[in-house]
Amino acid sequence: MRALVWHGKEDIRCDTVTDPEIEQPRDAIVKVTSCAICGSDLHLFHNFIPAMLPGDVMGHEMMGEVVEVGPEARGKLKKGDRVVVPFTIICGECDQCKRGNFSVCQTTNRKKYLADKVFGHATAGLFGYTHLTGGYPGGQAEYLRVPFADATHIKVPDGIPDEKVLFLGDIFPTGWQAAVQCDIQPTDTVAIWGCGPVGQMAIRSAVLLGAKQVIAIDHLPERLEMAEAGGAITINFDEESVVERLNELTGGEGPEKCIDAVGMEAHVSPSMPDTVYDRAKQMLGAESDRPHILREMIYVCRPAGVISIPGVYGGLVDKIPMGQVMNKGLTIRTGQTHVNRWTDDLLRRIEEGQIDPSFVITHTVSLDEGPEMYKVFRDKQDSCIKVVLKP
Amino acid sequence: MAYYISNIARSKGDPKVLHAGPSSLGAADRMAKALGWFSIGLGIAELVAAERITRALGMEGKEALVRAYGVRELGHGIVSLSPDKHLGLWSRVAGDGLDIATLMTAMRHDNPKRDNVGIALAAVLGVTLLDIIGAQGVTARHSRPRGRPRSYRDRTGFPQGVQAARGAARDFQVPPDMRAAPTLAAVSDRAPQERARPH
Ligand SMILES: NC(=O)c1ccc[n+]([C@@H]2O[C@H](COP(=O)([O-])OP(=O)(O)OC[C@H]3O[C@@H](n4cnc5c(N)ncnc54)[C@H](O)[C@@H]3O)[C@@H](O)[C@H]2O)c1
Ligand SMILES: [Zn+2]
Ligand SMILES: [Zn+2]
Numbered sequence: 335m336r337a338l339v340w341h342g343k344e345d346i347r348c349d350t351v352t353d354p355e356i357e358q359p360r361d362a363i364v365k366v367t368s369c370a371i372c373g374s375d376l377h378l379f380h381n382f383i384p385a386m387l388p389g390d391v392m393g394h395e396m397m398g399e400v401v402e403v404g405p406e407a408r409g410k411l412k413k414g415d416r417v418v419v420p421f422t423i424i425c426g427e428c429d430q431c432k433r434g435n436f437s438v439c440q441t442t443n444r445k446k447y448l449a450d451k452v453f454g455h456a457t458a459g460l461f462g463y464t465h466l467t468g469g470y471p472g473g474q475a476e477y478l479r480v481p482f483a484d485a486t487h488i489k490v491p492d493g494i495p496d497e498k499v500l501f502l503g504d505i506f507p508t509g510w511q512a513a514v515q516c517d518i519q520p521t522d523t524v525a526i527w528g529c530g531p532v533g534q535m536a537i538r539s540a541v542l543l544g545a546k547q548v549i550a551i552d553h554l555p556e557r558l559e560m561a562e563a564g565g566a567i568t569i570n571f572d573e574e575s576v577v578e579r580l581n582e583l584t585g586g587e588g589p590e591k592c593i594d595a596v597g598m599e600a601h602v603s604p605s606m607p608d609t610v611y612d613r614a615k616q617m618l619g620a621e622s623d624r625p626h627i628l629r630e631m632i633y634v635c636r637p638a639g640v641i642s643i644p645g646v647y648g649g650l651v652d653k654i655p656m657g658q659v660m661n662k663g664l665t666i667r668t669g670q671t672h673v674n675r676w677t678d679d680l681l682r683r684i685e686e687g688q689i690d691p692s693f694v695i696t697h698t699v700s701l702d703e704g705p706e707m708y709k710v711f712r713d714k715q716d717s718c719i720k721v722v723l724k725p
Numbered sequence: 726m727a728y729y730i731s732n733i734a735r736s737k738g739d740p741k742v743l744h745a746g747p748s749s750l751g752a753a754d755r756m757a758k759a760l761g762w763f764s765i766g767l768g769i770a771e772l773v774a775a776e777r778i779t780r781a782l783g784m785e786g787k788e789a790l791v792r793a794y795g796v797r798e799l800g801h802g803i804v805s806l807s808p809d810k811h812l813g814l815w816s817r818v819a820g821d822g823l824d825i826a827t828l829m830t831a832m833r834h835d836n837p838k839r840d841n842v843g844i845a846l847a848a849v850l851g852v853t854l855l856d857i858i859g860a861q862g863v864t865a866r867h868s869r870p871r872g873r874p875r876s877y878r879d880r881t882g883f884p885q886g887v888q889a890a891r892g893a894a895r896d897f898q899v900p901p902d903m904r905a906a907p908t909l910a911a912v913s914d915r916a917p918q919e920r921a922r923p924h
Contacts, residue, residue: 335740335747338741339742339745341745341748343806344749344750344808346749347745347747347748347749348746348747349742349743349744349745349746350743350744350746351740351741351742351743352740352741352743353740354738355737355738356738357736357737361738361897369909379749381809387730387734388728389728389735389741389742391739391740410818412822412882414770433902436899444736445734459866463905465734465818469734469740470734471733471739471740475740479738482826484830490809492867508828514897514899514900514903515903516905517899517903517904520892520895527796531746534882538882538883538890539894540891541883541887541890541891542890542892542894543892543894543895543897544891544892544893544894544895548912555874556875556876557872558879559874559876559877559878560880562875562877562878562881562883563877563881563882563887564880564883565881565883565887565890565891567880586849591905602809607764613809614874617804617807619805640905665905667903679897686774687885688883688884688885688890688893688894689883689884689890690882690883690884691882693881693882694882696875696877698793702746702747705746705747705748705749706747706749708749709749709751709866709867712808713867713868713869715869715870716871716875717874717875717877718869719877
């Protein structure tokens, strides 16, 4: 089959690879009908997240049709079922899964020995991600083996186009969880850094959950325009001071809730000197991430507020003002998304017409064009916001 | 080798590469990579063999300068191999200028190694040309073209419009482990424990 394969930094190829096979009784094979490129894939593309190996198949946002089911997954899945595959592989039985903390499932990381060493304790297996999370082949491919498939799936009815439900596997619940963990009150201002796909979903979620005002920050005009279309007030950080503007919009008090939908690769600009410092340290291997957003959020957030971090961080960050966090009594919530915790509810909201996540798609191409689209998405060319691939 | 290790790290049902297809690296990117590694190689040479270089060029006494240039080359190399390769290659072009200026000072008539300096100058000029081509190539490949971006003004994501969407999910119960500290919600004068949650 064809698949997008990681060969090294910025080197992703559309290769011919062997077809996946059922290995474990709980496995299923899914024929992928649609998949997407995520902002997290860009961190892997840049090799900023450690433990990728040449030959790894990329992709963790995918859906399709079940074509083969292992004996122990048969009760829950059958051939022909239409499923979205969550990016977090879950067993559904361990303590963490029972609590709904699916992204830290204790069972599914097959490289647990590695992750235990690096993270202290292993987290869930993830598709198309680093070997620290199991090194499972991803779904930017024609076929995908889904381990623990009896639990790791979201069934979707026929009759809804792929585009409307595909994002249930990652960015929609990610934006949703980012907003939910802010515990939004009707009096709250929610500030969201980053208007990429995750930021866009977080904006829609904060609007649905009834925030008083939602403020979105980025510098790409097309993304800011999409944010505004979704009901946000926008700040272009190239043109105005984020901190000043946020204070102005909140009567000088700062936003109660702050969401980081940017992560470890904050834009580098001499107008934000800390980003240049981080970039230099990152190149020398003295710091893995560029945490400009964290610094800005912690600074501007209202005391006793919440900092919600869906943005991915890979390792070690520098100069985090813990004194501000502590004295202001901020709550920090973060994590890979507990996808299946939210998807029943979100599928219902899509079916009822409360939201249609397909608004974010700007490019639909074949799998062969995938390598080039990594570049287009990364370089923000052609007003690209979200790429869907059709294997 | 890397592929060998990575195949050990996989299980038997995982896909293995049979043959490679088109890559996300363009010709300009490959050139940047080659020039980046060239910088690193040259930098190391300048650091460890400064004496031999100055002797060959009749520039004895300038070892510290050559070593400093070695460090500079390493810098160019690291940046050229990073995602910000355009910066790396343009910095190489600037560095080439510095190298040329320095070599010109050794083109004195009384320098017995003048021929070597000439050869070195020719080499640097050749590399400068490659650097300029590479820098222009990656800049063109990766920059955002000017002009108006597409308009996404109608992409609300809300089939019933933004106004109808505001608060439409207030029926949602935030799970207890994701509630915020009650201090934030203490806007009413009732005791916090009596106060009904707004959603
Ligand atoms: N927690 C999870 O489970 C999860 C799931 C999906 C994605 N993510 C992460 O979410 C993040 C965003 O993903 P995406 O797909 O939207 O990526 P993206 O790269 O398309 O979007 C990032 C956006 O941030 C903007 N940005 C950069 N610097 C900024 C700054 N200083 N202030 C404001 N905005 C800035 C960029 O212009 C860009 O529009 C990534 O880190 C990704 O890895 C996390
Ligand atoms: Zn993702
Ligand atoms: Zn589990």
